[in-house]
Amino acid sequence: MKDVVAAYVGLTKPRVIELLLLTTVPVMFFAARGVPPLGLVVATVIGGALSAGSASAYNCVYDRDIDEQMRRTRRRALPRHIVTPRAALVFATVLAVLSTVILYVWVNPLSAALSLGANAFYVLIYTIVLKRRTTQNIVWGGLAGCFPALIGWTAVTGELAWTPVVLFLVVFFWTPPHTWALAMRYRDDYAAVDVPMLPVVASGHAVSKQIIFYSYAMVATSLALWPVAGTGWFFPTAAVVLGALFLVEAHLMERRAARSDSLTEIRPMRLFHWSNLYLSLLFVAVALDPLFA
Missing domain, CATH: 1.20.120 (Four Helix Bundle (Hemerythrin (Met), subunit A))
Structure with missing residues (x-):
């Protein structure tokens, strides 16, 4: 059970989540010109973490064929067959739904829409379209990782x-x-x-x-x-x-x-x-x- 839980956590790429949240929370403080409401910060952090984890899990599902061949990624859950692709896909979808609901209800609809858009962009544009086709993959695909700054600001102000x-x-x-x-x-x-x-x-x-x-x-x-x-x-x-x-x-x-x-x-x-x-x-x-x- 411990290995399975660790495998699902690994699908979310926690280090990526940490970096994304680090560009979200400080912007909230700046937008508030001080300390924003704690409940708002918690809801934004949880919603943002689930959204980022969802995008990473979708990425792991799609890239499982090449992950199995690369030294840096061959120890991930799908290449090691600890988690099935179907289970990982369901997991990613559940995270996406939860993140959208949390941000929509406890933050605001604009932040929820931006988060969902970033998720879709990372999966559909970067992972599926760009990554295996062009040397500029990370230049334009990296746009998805820029959205947390927008989400942190809109969480506090409600506008861009x-x-x-x-x-x-x-x-x-x-x-x-x-x-x-x-x-x-x-x-x-x-x-x-x-x-x-x-x-x-x-x-x-x-x-x-x-x-x-x-x-x-x-x-x-x-x-x-x-x-x-x-x-x-x-x-x-x-x-x-x-x-x-x-x-x-x-x-x-x-x-x-x-x-x-x-x-x-x-x-x-x-x-x-x-x-x-x-x-x-x-x-x-x-x-x-x-x-x-």
Whole structure:
């Protein structure tokens, strides 16, 4: 029973859920210019977690054939046959329904619609249409991971505005460097299953140049929040420091990639881990900024 429960939890990809919630809750604090109602935060977190878990479970069902062949994913529940595809599909659907109901009833219809739309986009557009067909899969498919910023804002305000759109774009530009760094580490796995992630079809140096482009766009967009949202001094200061450190790491990786295409030399996981820390700290700064106003 313990293994089965762990398998179902694994279908939801908890680490992905953590990252998505980290771009939801701070935006709620920023929208409220302080501490939002606890019940609202709890309902949004539960609804958002169930929605993200549902999308991940659907992804696991569809990708079970390639997951079985990749080192990074072969220990998942479906490749190990701990959970059947039918059971996983039912599980994903139940999570989707529960998340929509929770957000609709205890948050608001707009947040529920955005969450359901993000789920559908990730499954239908990224997983089914883009992932196995184009090197730009994660660029456009990554849009689904940007929705939590919108959901966090609408949960508090009940409407959209330019502020969450800027944060949406920050996550959009952050996604390619984050994902391509990981894909570079596992490019042999992706190549073996014919998934055309950019590091599979391009050299490490070429991928690094693309990462630098998106990194500059990400940092510039983060700084746009200052005039758009009228933040205090704390957020732009944090954005400048974190952005500078991220750009330094991106340039260092590009230099290493220019010397050698060996993964041992390029060390892409350095940037991957730093990208997680960057996004986490940036959104924490979003939440804390009103306290320093």
